[in-house]
Amino acid sequence: MELPVKTFRITRADLVRYAGASGDFNPIHWSDRFATKVGLPGVIAHGMYTMALVGRAVTEWAGSPDAVVDYSVRFTRPVVVPDDDEGTEIEVSAVVKEVTEDGLTRLELTATCLGVKVLGQAKATVRSRG
Amino acid sequence: MPLDPSFVGRSYPPTAPYLVGREKIREFATAIGATDPAYHDPAAARELGHPDVVAPPTFPFVMTMAATAQIVEDPALGVDYSRVVHGDQRFAYTRPVAAGDELVCVNTIEEITSRAGHDFLTTRTEVATVAGEPVVTVWSKLVVRGEEG
Numbered sequence: 010m011e012l013p014v015k016t017f018r019i020t021r022a023d024l025v026r027y028a029g030a031s032g033d034f035n036p037i038h039w040s041d042r043f044a045t046k047v048g049l050p051g052v053i054a055h056g057m058y059t060m061a062l063v064g065r066a067v068t069e070w071a072g073s074p075d076a077v078v079d080y081s082v083r084f085t086r087p088v089v090v091p092d093d094d095e096g097t098e099i100e101v102s103a104v105v106k107e108v109t110e111d112g113l114t115r116l117e118l119t120a121t122c123l124g125v126k127v128l129g130q131a132k133a134t135v136r137s138r139g
Numbered sequence: 140m141p142l143d144p145s146f147v148g149r150s151y152p153p154t155a156p157y158l159v160g161r162e163k164i165r166e167f168a169t170a171i172g173a174t175d176p177a178y179h180d181p182a183a184a185r186e187l188g189h190p191d192v193v194a195p196p197t198f199p200f201v202m203t204m205a206a207t208a209q210i211v212e213d214p215a216l217g218v219d220y221s222r223v224v225h226g227d228q229r230f231a232y233t234r235p236v237a238a239g240d241e242l243v244c245v246n247t248i249e250e251i252t253s254r255a256g257h258d259f260l261t262t263r264t265e266v267a268t269v270a271g272e273p274v275v276t277v278w279s280k281l282v283v284r285g286e287e288g
């Protein structure tokens with residue numbers, strides 16, 4: 010079963026806010042000058058910000074903020090965030106792989122940015138309430 | 140120089156307790172656009188059986204990223220942090236984190252491999268309460284890019 014696709018817009022302001030909230034002030038997430046110097050196309054989103062947004066999709070699908078019992082991703086491609094009002098967008102989709110007898114649901118997750126997969130081997134296990 | 144694989148299995152002393160704050164959870168939830176009342180409103184979290192606001196699933200990374208500095212900044216291991224990129228990340232929960240938790244991290248080097256001039260360092264962080272109740276286990280795989288990378 011496929012779950013309804015969710016999209017998340019990401020702007021530079023979001024990265025600044027996430028940097029402050031998470032304590033990850035690596036300049037590749039806010040300085041084009043620094044990002045290009047280390048060979049990136051420009052400022053990129055924190056991998057953990059992308060993981061957090063996909064985690065939001067998971068808890069929203071589960072209908073429960075505390076449902077996640079296991080969640081893992083591989084960061085395969087950077088999410089480049091241009092310095093404009095539009096930013097960029099990631100699209101998150103999921104397929105239900107298994108529902109176990111003890112009430113766990115296993116999801117296989119896909120996250121893309123401009124049609125390119127940015128996560129690999131992304132999966133989550135959520136516990137149903139009740 | 141490649142990372143020394145003899146560090147695999149090494150554990151570090153427990154970190155100083157991290158007190159999970161209600162406002163920190165709210166700030167983190169707001170930063171990721173997570174609006175569920177249980178992340179913001181203690182009463183809503185209590186209805187779900189938590190003592191205070193509950194944290195979104197990736198919140199513990201705030202704590203474990205700081206904690207794994209023990210490994211990444213261990214001069215004996217010699218990671219060049221300017222060459223580090225995040226490879227993999229996993230959270231395995233015993234229970235969700237909630238405001239008021241006082242949590243301690245124990246870091247272990249789980250794996251070191253080298254391939255095509257790059258080093259891969261997997262850290263495992265056991266996050267437990269000061270009373271010893273396990274809460275979440277967090278794995279991070281860091282890629283230390285080779286000099287020509």
